Amino acid sequence: MSNTQFTPSITSRPVYPGLTSLGNVPAIMIADASGQEALKELAAADSSVMDQAHVLLVTTSPALADKLQDLRPASIETVSDLDAAVPSFERLLSTAKMGTQLYLAGSEGLIGFFSARALGSGLPQEAIQSEHRGPISRRMQCVHCKGVTEDVTTDPFTCSHCGLTLFVRDHFSRRLGVFQGVCVDAEVPGEVPETEEIQP
Amino acid sequence: MTMQFNEETFRGDYTYFNSPAAIRRFPFPFDQDAYMYSVNIEQHPGGPEGSPFEFAFDVDEHYVAEMQDRAITLAGDPMRCQSLPHMELAGWDLLEAIMVAKARDYPDLFSLTIDGDTWHWINRPMGIDDTFTFLDPATLPYPPLEYITRQAQGDFALLHERDGNLWLDAGMVTSQADWSLDFDVGMNFFEWHAPVPKAGKMGVFDKALKFLLAMNQGQSYRRLNWTMTVNPRLDTSPENYHKWGPEKRTVTPENVGQKQFVRVELQTFWRLPRSNALAFPIRCYLANLEDICTYPKWGRRLHRVLRDIDPDLADYKGFAVNQEIIVNYLAQFDDGAPTSPGIFPVDQEG
Numbered sequence: 119m120s121n122t123q124f125t126p127s128i129t130s131r132p133v134y135p136g137l138t139s140l141g142n143v144p145a146i147m148i149a150d151a152s153g154q155e156a157l158k159e160l161a162a163a164d165s166s167v168m169d170q171a172h173v174l175l176v177t178t179s180p181a182l183a184d185k186l187q188d189l190r191p192a193s194i195e196t197v198s199d200l201d202a203a204v205p206s207f208e209r210l211l212s213t214a215k216m217g218t219q220l221y222l223a224g225s226e227g228l229i230g231f232f233s234a235r236a237l238g239s240g241l242p243q244e245a246i247q248s249e250h251r252g253p254i255s256r257r258m259q260c261v262h263c264k265g266v267t268e269d270v271t272t273d274p275f276t277c278s279h280c281g282l283t284l285f286v287r288d289h290f291s292r293r294l295g296v297f298q299g300v301c302v303d304a305e306v307p308g309e310v311p312e313t314e315e316i317q318p
Numbered sequence: 319m320t321m322q323f324n325e326e327t328f329r330g331d332y333t334y335f336n337s338p339a340a341i342r343r344f345p346f347p348f349d350q351d352a353y354m355y356s357v358n359i360e361q362h363p364g365g366p367e368g369s370p371f372e373f374a375f376d377v378d379e380h381y382v383a384e385m386q387d388r389a390i391t392l393a394g395d396p397m398r399c400q401s402l403p404h405m406e407l408a409g410w411d412l413l414e415a416i417m418v419a420k421a422r423d424y425p426d427l428f429s430l431t432i433d434g435d436t437w438h439w440i441n442r443p444m445g446i447d448d449t450f451t452f453l454d455p456a457t458l459p460y461p462p463l464e465y466i467t468r469q470a471q472g473d474f475a476l477l478h479e480r481d482g483n484l485w486l487d488a489g490m491v492t493s494q495a496d497w498s499l500d501f502d503v504g505m506n507f508f509e510w511h512a513p514v515p516k517a518g519k520m521g522v523f524d525k526a527l528k529f530l531l532a533m534n535q536g537q538s539y540r541r542l543n544w545t546m547t548v549n550p551r552l553d554t555s556p557e558n559y560h561k562w563g564p565e566k567r568t569v570t571p572e573n574v575g576q577k578q579f580v581r582v583e584l585q586t587f588w589r590l591p592r593s594n595a596l597a598f599p600i601r602c603y604l605a606n607l608e609d610i611c612t613y614p615k616w617g618r619r620l621h622r623v624l625r626d627i628d629p630d631l632a633d634y635k636g637f638a639v640n641q642e643i644i645v646n647y648l649a650q651f652d653d654g655a656p657t658s659p660g661i662f663p664v665d666q667e668g
Contacts, residue, residue, distance in 0.1 A: 130505065130512035261498055261556045282560060289513050293504035300556055304563030305639070 121156070122250040124318045131288040134229060134250040137221050139164035144218040145171040146210050147191070148203065148232050152252025153224025154182055160221065161189040168192075171221075172210050174203050176228060200231045200268075207232060211239050222248045227257035227268055227295075234295030243292075254318050259296035260284055266296055272313050274302045283310050320426055323382040323443060329390070334550035336609050340379055344605045345370050346613075346661045347544040347582050351622040353631075355517045359529060362540035362586050366662070370584055371540065374419035375470060376601065377427065382443050384471050384493070384552065391492040391553050392468075397500045398555075399464045401476070401488035408476045408488060409463030410453055411590035412597050416466050441469055463488055472584075472601030475499075477507075477530075484530060484596060486510050493552035493602045495545045495581060496559070496636065515630045530596060533589045542661075543583040546637035546644075550579055550604045569640045574647045575608035578640065580620070607647060613663035617651030624648065 121136040137160045145167065149157050154175060161168050173194040175183050183196045197203040220236050222229045229248045236246055255269040258277075265279025273286035277299065284299030291298070303310050326334045336344070365371025370378070392398055401409060417439055421430035431438040438449045446469065450457035458465045467474050467490035476488035483506040491499035502510040507527045508518070517523060533539070547554055548566045569577055581604055588597040611617035624637075625645045632638040 128512035129518060130509040259501070261501060262558075262560055264500070287513070289501070291501050291505065292509075294501070298498070298501055298556075301560040301563070304560040305566050307564065 122254065122318055124250070124254075127288045130290050132226075132230070132233075132248075132290055132292070134248040136249045137223060137247050139167040140219050142166040142169045144215045145221060146174070146207070146214065146218060147171050147221040147223075148174045148176065148207070148228065149222070150176045150224035150228050150252065151179060151182060153222075153228065153249065154186060156223035156249045156251050157186065157221070158189065165189070174206055174210075176200060176203055176224070200228065203232075204235070207235065208239075211236065211241065214241075218245065220246045222246065224251055225253060225255060225269075226250060226297075227255065230257050230290070230292075230295030230297075232295075234291075234293055237292060254316055256286065256316065257296045258284065258286060258299040259291075259294060260299050262301060267299070270299075271316055273316055274310060274313060275299070285311075286316060321377070321381075321424075321443075322379060324379045326380070326383045328383070328387040328550055328552040332549050332551070334380070334383070334604065336605055337379060341605060341609045341612060342663065343369055343378075344610070345542060345582050345584055345603055346610070346616050346619075346663065347542040347580070348619050348623050349659060349661045351619050351657055352626060353623045354628070355520060355522050359526075359539045359541045359587075362538050369662075370601075370603065373423040374538070374586075375416055375423075375599070376584070377420065377424055377471065381471055385444060385469060387552050388468060388490075388492045391555075395557060398492050399467070399490045400499060400503050401461060401463050402478075402504065405463070405476055405478060405488035405593075405595070406455065406461065407453075408478070408590055408593035408595035408597070409461060409466075411593050411595065412474065412476065413462045413466040414452075415588060415590070415597065416470050420470075444469060463490060470599075472599050475598040475600065476590075477596040477598055479531065479594060479596065482531070483507055484527065487595075492555075494555055494600070495547075495583065496554055496556055498556045500557070515634050516628075530587060533587060533596065535589050535591055538586060538588045540584060540586045543585055545581045545583075545635040546640075547579045547581040547604065548577055548640070550606070552602060552604075554581075566636070566639065569643055571643055571646065574640070574643050575611075576606055578637075578644055578647075579604045579606045580610060607644070611648070611651045614651070615657050616663055617648065618653070618655060619657050621645065621648035621652040 137156055139160055168189050168191045171191040173191045175196045178198050180196050183194055186194055195206055222232055233246055255271045258267045258270045260277040263280035267278040274283050277284050282301045283303055285302040287298045289298045328334055363374045370376040417430045420428040427442050429440045435452050437452050440447050455461055473491045473493055475486055477484040478487040486502055486505050489499045511523050551562055584601040586599050590597055632641050
């Protein structure tokens with residue numbers, strides 16, 4: 119598996135160029151179960167990238183962390199989901215030195231979630247690298263109720279907050295780290311197109 | 319002459335109407351018989367007396383009712399007005415620009431007295447009489463951007479300049495053509511225009527950004543944009559699309575003349591003095607087909623434009639589903655005669 123190639127789309131749709139080592143500099147690395155493969159490849163290309171790297175692994179499988187220990191990062195912590203990672207991430211950001219790099223690897227939801235928080239804390243866009251791995255599910259915000267539905271894999275989908283049927287737009291907010299979902303049957307309630315899997 | 323303000327609504331029973339004088343000054347957006355994107359920017363203010371281009375911030379018969387409609391929208395969704403923390407100074411800049419211009423251009427309606435930092439503002443149509451300290455937000459009932467845009471027709475975006483780009487970092491948006499400030503706030507110029515079809519590839523946004531970044535203090539410009547709206551509804555937001563969407567399907571050959579509105583945005587651009595931000599007011603004018611077609615030139619031209627438009631644009635502007643009914647209705651006003659250049663309805667005054 120390598121970095122997912124997405125079909126070119128509108129300019130607000132994020133692209134994920136892949137991770138490139140900047141060497142032995144302060145770093146925060148966040149990955150999920152699929153994304154940790156990208157961290158391994160990064161370290162294989164340049165093991166010094168791990169010398170000052172604090173790793174947050176978002177997974178319900180703690181065994182994965184043991185494998186990453188072999189890469190000898192400065193620290194490694196396992197958290198069960200995105201929200202559970204926030205306190206650790208904010209602590210790492212608050213003590214981050216100038217020039218700290220943020221390496222993100224995994225789902226679009228993970229990348230969007232932590233990019234938005236990092237930008238909100240003042241980390242420059244240039245300091246954030248990303249590589250997409252694993253399922254192409256999306257974090258979708260309902261434009262009507264503003265609720266976020268995680269891991270959306272179909273278009274249309276049902277908003278997990280207000281229950282409206284939403285279509286999946288490519289319009290993306292870096293500030294919020296979400297794609298926009300809009301009611302698909304607003305004009306003729308009940309007239310819903312056939313559900314399809316989201317394509318890369 | 320004191321202006322008369324209509325008692326009218328932009329939702330529910332939709333009692334909105336244009337007087338004959340309002341139709342006469344409607345900013346018809348087509349200067350020829352066909353439409354495609356262009357940057358079409360010219361200096362603002364400046365234009366025929368009585369036109370919406372004459373003054374910096376046009377005030378018309380819909381003023382009071384539009385401000386009431388904005389208040390209703392804000393009460394249901396306060397996030398229609400947002401300002402990222404670094405944008406407060408730009409809000410004061412905008413407040414100053416609007417107050418100074420309105421007091422100068424409409425002395426019967428507004429007055430502004432400045433004594434050092436103490437400002438006394440009177441808005442007679444809305445019954446507001448406030449004294450406050452300029453640059454001290456604690457002396458106003460709302461933050462400066464919200465305070466002044468609750469008293470000014472049209473939506474307002476405030477753009478912060480950095481990294482060679484413009485960032486949509488504040489705004490008041492309650493009468494928008496289907497875009498969400500809450501979603502787009504914080505985006506750069508290319509990101510928030512991303513959903514517009516074709517224009518990016520044509521280089522429209524590159525050119526527009528270059529032009530806007532080159533604007534200096536004291537300069538201001540305008541352009542017209544347009545779309546189509548069923549019923550005279552200001553709040554055609556994506557947030558409420560599931561509420562107003564069904565109305566789009568109520569157009570019939572019998573009611574299209576009254577129900578189908580051309581929605582024109584008079585977009586103006588201002589470089590602000592203290593913050594160096596750009597103010598981007600987006601003023602909305604609505605006129606239905608029946609009223610527009612009281613001017614033969616407009617009836618002929620609107621028919622040709624909407625009949626021949628690129629299907630992608632008909633779709634993006636949201637009227638593809640009603641295009642046939644609209645064009646069939648307009649055909650009765652098109653006798654095939656040539657039309658004169660320019661947007662004004664009566665040629666010798668253009």
